Amino acid sequence: MAYVAEQTDTTDLIWSYIRKEANEMLAKEPVLSGFLQSSMLNHNSLEKAIGYMLSEKLGNNAVPARLLGQVFEDAFSADPSITQSIRSDIIAVFERDPACTSHLEPLLYFKGFHALQCYRLGHWLWNNDRQALALFLQNRISEVFGLDIHPAAKIGKGIMIDHGTGVVIGETTVIEDNVSLLQNVTLGGTGKDTGDRHPKIREGALICAGAKILGNIEIGRGAKVGATSVVLEDVPAHCTAVGVPAKIVGSCCPQPAREMDQSLPKID
Template sequence: MSRTAERFATCDPVWAHIRQEAIEMVAKEPALAGYLHSTLLNHERLEQALSFHLAQKLGSTEMPSMLLRQVFDEAFAADSDIGAAIRADIMAVLDRDPACTSHLEPLLYFKGFHALQCYRLGHWLWNNDRHAMALFLQNRISEVFGLDIHPAAKIGRGIMIDHGTGVVIGETTVIEDDVSLLQNVTLGGTGKDSGDRHPKVRRGALICAGAKILGNIEIGECAKVGAASVVLINVPPRCTVVGVPGKIVGTCCDQPARQMDQSLPEV
């Protein structure tokens, strides 16, 4: 490790864990050595590694990975909050997903994490009036990872998108910190009205697999939406809603997004 890498590892514990886990994986699986060195160990910072990794996944004939990486590096350099959000997301996955056993697994393998980080870069582009590039990136995210996240949506930190397949997040959606979503969740509109038309998901909420939340409605802090529910009404904080159409059936635990308890109260 270079002196620069050592310095960053000292002040960046998430990156230090990732590097150490990568070194241990090389020892256990020598066949992965080239992959782990090119993706992780050859880079001095987490942002550099992620920029390389995502560009390799999203690059195409029309947009080579080297050019795409330049765009990503520009966003990382301009906004340090992106890096802070990435680290919070890694820790969220490690804390909440029992299938995740190391810091490096989300970075290497989890497409929900990959799509979310690509969204963060696209959101920076959108906010800097580079809408064409942001929409190009949205399209590539959808093609490669199977999630469709509009770059204008506002998404906080400490987010876990588990599995990720089929997740749709509309243009005026707001997702606050520490929210968990599972596969096939839709945060969409109810028609073709313009303006503010998508859900607002407050801090700590859990949105279970296949849930459809439609319209400019609010899912309250630490609320839970049951699997396959269709929600068209506001959900108060710390309440559970299930069914088609969704109805409030009781309360839920204090931190549903962290506990990932998808069971329902007795009704």
């Protein structure tokens, strides 16, 4: 069953499904009892659960998990759009990743999802004049999850970062809603230029594994960038680009980020 993030009852529905799935997992695998209780079942909301779980992952001796947990709580209270985005991201992973069989799995196991939600806290801090803590979180996200996402980047909702290993997202990057990225994607600059220097990924685009998109260029709405491509120029909406350097090789389906079809049009 697919769920729509914009439904008014999505918040309660998603959390109720997560708790149901956690209880089903507990019944099948009692060895995970302590893990499931502490991470999910001991909490009365998704906000409490994800704040606890991520702060436990990011905390260290210098900045304990309990302090980070309070920062998560502050951010969730101050900006409800963060938790709306989290729910949209859960739905995105559930609908697009064939390896994901429940709403619970991204919360427990998927580091691309974890890193993205930690970025959302860092972005809130960055925009509230707390850049030092935001940069601390960027560093911890890189150390713990293997992704490097600058807290100033602008990332929409309904995002899936599949696998996540090696993903780099630069400071002035913009990623609109309902985009899918795979492992080892770089959204980077081209040198030492300052200012607006990173890619703009428009709604519904699919960026396949290992793609490098460099400079202040635009990947159009519903476009697809093939695996290991190096993109140095704009890619128009609903087109497929592939190669080193990337060239337009055809069109793609209307919603490649949702379809997750990484095949390429036949080239004569």
